[in-house]
Amino acid sequence: MDVPDLPPWPATVREAEAVQDRLRSRIDLACPDPPSVRTVAGLDVAYAEDRLAAAIVVLDLDRLDVVEETVVLDRPSFPYVPGLFAFRELPALIEGLRRLSVTPDLLICDGHGLAHPKRFGLACHLGVLTGRPAIGVGKTRLVGAYDEPGADRGSWSSVTEDGEVVGRALRTQTGVRPVFVSVGHRVDLDTACAVTLRLTPRYRLPESTRRADRLSRRALASDRARPGGAP
DNA sequence: GCGACAG
DNA sequence: ATCTTGTCGC
Numbered sequence: 001m002d003v004p005d006l007p008p009w010p011a012t013v014r015e016a017e018a019v020q021d022r023l024r025s026r027i028d029l030a031c032p033d034p035p036s037v038r039t040v041a042g043l044d045v046a047y048a049e050d051r052l053a054a055a056i057v058v059l060d061l062d063r064l065d066v067v068e069e070t071v072v073l074d075r076p077s078f079p080y081v082p083g084l085f086a087f088r089e090l091p092a093l094i095e096g097l098r099r100l101s102v103t104p105d106l107l108i109c110d111g112h113g114l115a116h117p118k119r120f121g122l123a124c125h126l127g128v129l130t131g132r133p134a135i136g137v138g139k140t141r142l143v144g145a146y147d148e149p150g151a152d153r154g155s156w157s158s159v160t161e162d163g164e165v166v167g168r169a170l171r172t173q174t175g176v177r178p179v180f181v182s183v184g185h186r187v188d189l190d191t192a193c194a195v196t197l198r199l200t201p202r203y204r205l206p207e208s209t210r211r212a213d214r215l216s217r218r219a220l221a222s223d224r225a226r227p228g229g230a231p
Numbered sequence: 232g233c234g235a236c237a238g
Numbered sequence: 239a240t241c242t243t244g245t246c247g248c
Contacts (some may be wrong), residue, residue: 011246044238045239047238047240048239074233084237109237110237116237117236123241138238139237141236142236142237143237181238
């Protein structure tokens with residue numbers, strides 16, 4: 001998949017926030033009329049000491065089987081700061097996308113999109129940098145208020161912040177905590193939730209995210225076991 | 232001043 | 239994210 005070169009990377013909180021302020025206006029909230037999503041890419045990153053492994057797994061949305069996968073070993077590009085999380089792993093994820101021979105119809109991030117203090121979470125950032133549709137599916141809330149959704153799988157409630165809907169708390173399995181779905185770029189919230197439900201026939205988290213999680217951990221472990229290293 | 236705070 | 243044993247439940 002082709003992705004434009006990355007701009008110079010920020011080194012401070014102040015610079016990173018300036019980047020978010022500048023790129024925020026490039027989010028496209030329109031959604032193609034029949035939203036056709038046949039393939040999705042799950043993106044996740046595992047950490048160990050000063051290393052990280054960014055994994056991407058592309059799935060066929062109908063069959064839920066693997067179309068292609070990539071892993072990139074790297075170092076964090078930024079410290080972890082809530083709200084600036086994207087700066088930490090975006091360079092490795094972008095490199096992983098470049099190594100894909102296919103272009104997935106939708107990128108699914110482990111984190112948030114608009115449900116972010118500046119309405120520019122990882123999913124928005126990744127979407128804007130790639131120009132591709134992206135959503136965020138987070139395990140916990142970052143911003144916003146919501147009512148507990150109904151107990152059944154498929155139940156949901158809006159997550160609102162400053163009077164606007166920034167995402168949804170979506171129950172993907174009966175009797176399990178909801179996940180937090182938000183739009184990143186070029187998709188609508190209904191489509192984002194519909195896709196998330198198709199990816200969760202059995203577990204709380206999307207199959208795409210689960211596969212990427214396993215792959216990233218495996219890659220970190222085998223890299224640690226690798227012979228040789230720095231002299 | 233005291234919490235909250237994606238991964 | 240990661241550090242960690244047993245334990246409750248399907």
